[in-house]
Amino acid sequence: MFMNKKTIYSVVDLEATGTDASADDRIIQFSCTFVQDQKIIDSFSTLINPLKAIPERITQLTGITNAMVKNAPSFRDIASLLYHMLQNTVFVAHNVNFDFPFLNYELKQIGYPQLKIKAIDTVTMSQILLPTLPSYQLRRISSYFNIIHKHPHSASSDAYATAYLLILLINRLRSLPYDTLKGIIKIQPKLPRNTMEMFKDTLQQVKDIHRPLSSYLRVKRGLVLRRNNINRRHDDKTTYKFPTSKPEKLRLYQSQLEWYPQQAKMMNEIYRNYTKDKKPSNWMFEVAMGMGRKIGYTLPLAYLSHNQHQVVIISTASKLLRKQLWDQTIPTLNNLLPFHVSKLIIKDSANYIDLNRYFNTLRVHEKSNQTQLVKAMILVWLTITTTGDLNELHINPKIPYLNEVRHYQDQTQHRHNPFYYQDFIRQHQIAAHRVNFIIVSHSYLCTHAKELSHLSKHPYLVIDEADKLPQAEISQYRFNFNLNLINIETRKIMGDLHQTHNHNLYDILPNHFTVRRKLKLIQGALAELSRAYQKIMYRFSITFLQRRLLTPVGKHMLTMPSLKKFQKYINKENPNFQVLNHDINIIKKITNYFQDMSGKRSYRRINRLEMDNYYHHVSMLINAKDMFNAIIDQIQSHPENCIFKAITNEPHNVASCYLKGGLISIGNHLEKDLYQYFRPMIFTDHALMVNGAKLTNSRMKLPLSNTRQKSDLDKISEAKPAINVYQTSSLFHQPDQYCKALATLILAKASKKPQRLLVGFSSLKLMTGTFNVLTDVDQVEEPVYALGINGSKKRILKRLTNAQRAIVFTNLTWFNQLNFNYPKEFGELIIADLPLDTNENMYYKAKVHQIKQSHQDVKRLMQLPEIILIIKRSLNYLPTHKNRLVIFDGRILNHPYFKQFARALPQGVIINQRKVKFNG
Missing domain, CATH: 3.40.50.300 (P-loop containing nucleotide triphosphate hydrolases)
Known part of the structure; x- marks a missing residue:
């Protein structure tokens, strides 16, 4: 054990002429800050003459010039001092696999033995212990935690900042629950040098002191989860009077808000619209930046929500505006108002972690170092998050592992799921009925309007950044469909049935007559739908992908067939489309049976990870079928208002073909998909009005008779x-x-x-x-x-x-x-x-x-x-x-x-x- 009160950490940062010591790059600055028992006890820094010119780009980065190192000692001059200084310490660096080997290479070049001390890395420690940081650059971490770091890329400043970061990381490590630490060690992420020993030492210390679990945490199947404190409307039955006059508003503001006459008018118009007017109207507010637009609509709606026990839904186009509403606007309201307002952000299900799928992946040790690191990050994140939103991790969304742990369907999980009561989507569905403000994106609003409208009797709807709404709506009716996707997902399910390199469904599911018969049904349905789809694709190839019909565009070839030709093709292939839909529905029903069955006691030993993969593949097949059906429906229902083109790599190559297209104009879809579900709405933006009320309303598809407009760009x-x-x-x-x-x-x-x-x-x-x-x-x-x-x-x-x-x-x-x-x-x-x-x-x-x-x-x-x-x-x-x-x-x-x-x-x-x- 090297993590105790006597341990001295030598926190080192080097600046060099380049990044490759073996390519004759040399150290130009060495800095070390010493830490013991969570305190900085000493420091040392020196410039070093590299005996070669410093490249201009390095000077720009570090501020170190050739003149500054001209009279500095060479590395040979100070090697003995550095070597003995670092003995009996634990070497620490922010990216230790650069600093430690570089220093050892320089020592070796002048005949010194390499340092045999332990070394740990603060980058990977930060990734695991601080999983929600947007960046792990030292400068960004220092800014986030207010660590004084005046001169980034100056070794002395970097070493000092890294020393404070180390102290923070050790404190965070010691605060982790025992089960979380145990889980990280079981995952065995491959960390640089001796970094993993920090976790093992801490586990032993935590085990020895028998620290009780914090009250805001709970353990489920070895996962330590933060208790979900549902953000709900308070049980305050008092009806509060809305401040209509200037003196009343100023008393409410308590000097915390500036007075804007335009904002006050906006507040009063909104409140009057829903309380005084016999027939409320849609309102369009064009408000200049800096005039308090968000407070302008949230404050009156907070009174309406509280007094009437109704939900307010706010839809925006940008993540930034949703973040501002969450972090600034609604907290400001809670500082001002005589009552508390609650909030919730809702996103598509794929944004959230599926705890059961994640739990099942922990049973498998992946060869990918990145995957094992992400598993450890998530384990710590689960002790922090109350939302389960994977975007909090700021991980590259293209990492394949994330798709293994996402929710892949909107519906609430089955009750047999061991994490049913902890499931984040289920928690959001419960909370959504009990909050004042729900914040969503335009795309979510357009696809879930009916569902959102049922959250309370008459929910209010605000559409901020309203100019972007028509584009968000029409995007739901535009596609970029891989024609080979149904084939790909069909083959994956066939693999789930028959694979030999891992357990297949015949191995996993009980050897029971009914189960075997249903597996045979899936097998037959897959074979039949595969034959039907091959016929569909063959006719598509000879109808649309002949060389004479294609136009070369860059690396691809495309064709834009007439809608009549498309309709003729669909009609000819209709029997095969019916077979396709019928067989996929059979697979869907049997899959639902397996999901229900797995909750029974006699079947609980099912290999969950393989079954999760199968469920995911079936879900993807259903989604592919639904998208293809939506394209067919558009072509048949709106031939005058849709357009498609086929893009392929070469003639007749249907396997590489994408079908891109959809609706040309929005038509009545905003009314049909959104407006009909809500009382008159509020639309607002910095730029919203165009040339006259008629054209403005026409863009937003709103009736002139029931829409009022106000532009305040003073x-x-x-x-x-x-x-x-x-x-x-x-x-x-x-x-x-x-x-x-x-x-x-x-x-x-x-x-x-x-x-x-x-x-x-x-x-x-x-x-x-x-x-x-x-x-x-x-x-x-x-x-x-x-x-x-x-x-x-x-x-x-x-x-x-x-x-x-x-x-x-x-x-x-x-x-x-x-x-x-x-x-x-x-x-x-x-x-x-x-x-x-x-x-x-x-x-x-x-x-x-x-x-x-x-x-x-x-x-x-x-x-x-x-x-x-x-x-x-x-x-x-x-x-x-x-x-x-x-x-x-x-x-x-x-x-x-x-x-x-x-x-x-x-x-x-x-x-x-x-x-x-x-x-x-």
């Missing part, structure tokens, strides 16, 4: 913002010249002062062209980051963390998201081009065709609303951008609806025309 008007529009219409048909002119403008603005410039594009072609121009120019001092060209969203945000100067190119969607998330991070905003061209998106082109067929104006119905909303969203951020927005696309000046566009903007917005300073 904050924008008070700032007197200016839009500088450049006269570039003549250049637009010469893309090369347009890109050069835009690059010239960007360079001019970047050269004025150090700043981060944000440039939004509608056209990827123009973004690529401008990027190429800028990156070919020698005088560009700022790094240029272009979304989808030289970086993903995550990578660009990471690079921006330390960049004082940068030019960021993005599409217009992320352009506004960046402004919303990081309002003070950028200088001037530039919109490079507006969506005035015919979009290559197949849905867009099809919708244009629809509008033309109905003899309506595409520019009025499609272009104008989109442009107005893009500009309005950007105007919301102008108070933090010195009130200037640049539109480089001069075509808007000649647009036939330019006057309507200008009238739709907030009052006081000045549109300036600018000439392009460009020599070609």
Whole structure:
């Protein structure tokens, strides 16, 4: 045992000329902080002359220059001191597999024996013990725990921060329940060096002191779970008066909230709508940023929810807004109101852990080190989480193991499940009837509206970020379907029946006549559906995937068959589709029988992991069948309003074929799927109104007779913002010249002062062209980051963390998201081009065709609303951008609806025309 009060931990950080000692990289700084009995007892730091030049990139990263190490000791000069300093200590580093081997290699190079001391790693310890951190970079962890870390990538600062992190980790390790520690050791994650010994030593210490389990925890089958304290409405029967007047509101605010007249009007309108008006109306509120929109609707609805015992559902498009409501808005209400309001976030079932599936995976030791590490992380996380939402772990969702432990169906688990009463989805279903506020995404709302409407007698519904709702709704009717998916899942189930490398269903299930007969039925159904599907796919191949019908596009080939041809194909194959559905339903019924049967006492020895895999494969087959049926239903029911294309790698290759398509326009689906289930609703956003009430309501599919609108963008008007529009219409048909002119403008603005410039594009072609121009120019001092060209969203945000100067190119969607998330991070905003061209998106082109067929104006119905909303969203951020927005696309000046566009903007917005300073 090395984890005791006498143990001295030497917490080391090295800076070097590179990352590979064997490639002649050398140490340039050594720092060590000593920890004993949870206290820092000493420290040591020195620069080291590497006897070679320090690369410029290392100097930029660490701040260590060649001049600084010129008179510093060489490694040979101080090797003896370091070697003896570290003897009889436990070596600690944040990524020990870099620092420890690097140091030993340097010692070996000058004839010293390698250090034989124990070494532990704080990265993997942090991952297991602090599983919900968004990042395990030392700088991020230090910021999260307020550890003083003034100079990241300075060895002395890093060693000091890692020492404090070690103390925190040891405290956390000692606080873990005995069963959790025992479970981690049983999982045996492969941790660097001697890190696992820390867990084993702690287990022994915890065992010796017989510490009782905390009251907020409970043990179920060896898993330590946090007790789910259902967040419910309090049993306060008092009816509270809503503060309608300014003095009443100010007394309630207690100086914790600023007074905004527009916000107060919004509150009163909402409260009056549901209490005073004989017939409530739908309300649309367009509210400028910084005017307290979220408090504006949650405060009056909190009174209504409490006094009437009704649920309030808030739907948003972005995770960020849901987080703000959860972390800031509703806690603020609880600080102000004379009563308590409760909250709950509900997501699709796949977001949540299935405790039984996770428990069953613990019986198998995986060869994957990553999988075993994730198992250990989840074990600790279960002592923390009250939601069971796997997103709390910030693990890459593409890790295959996560799919093994997710819920794969919405329905509540069977009662025979040993974790039935602890199941997180079941707990949410219970809590949903007892809370004041339920927060969901637009996509969840669109697919679960009827279910949500039953949570109370007359639930209230707020749709924030309402402009994104139509897209969320139509997305439910668009597909990207792998035609080979049914074959893939069928083969997996056949494998479950007959596999020889592991237990199959015949091995696992009881040797009982009824069970064997049902397995034979599954086997027959699989064979029959496989034959039927092969016929379906063969006819699809000869009907749609002949070479003469395909058009090469990049690495793929595609065809866009007529809907009449599709319908003819469906009608011919209808007998085979019926066989397919019939056989899958047989498999589904027998699977339900097995699930019910496994709860009986005589069958409890069933191998749960293999059965879970089988259940999952059946669920995936049913989902694939349902998706294919939905596509067929669309083609048959809405031939005039849907479009599909088939994409394949080569002619007749149906195995690689995807069917992509769906509805062109939203039709009456919002009314049918959502609106009919709720009383009149509240819609709100920073940019919501377009050219007149009729067009606005038409976009949201709301009736004019029962919808009221209010736009409060006074904050924008008070700032007197200016839009500088450049006269570039003549250049637009010469893309090369347009890109050069835009690059010239960007360079001019970047050269004025150090700043981060944000440039939004509608056209990827123009973004690529401008990027190429800028990156070919020698005088560009700022790094240029272009979304989808030289970086993903995550990578660009990471690079921006330390960049004082940068030019960021993005599409217009992320352009506004960046402004919303990081309002003070950028200088001037530039919109490079507006969506005035015919979009290559197949849905867009099809919708244009629809509008033309109905003899309506595409520019009025499609272009104008989109442009107005893009500009309005950007105007919301102008108070933090010195009130200037640049539109480089001069075509808007000649647009036939330019006057309507200008009238739709907030009052006081000045549109300036600018000439392009460009020599070609």
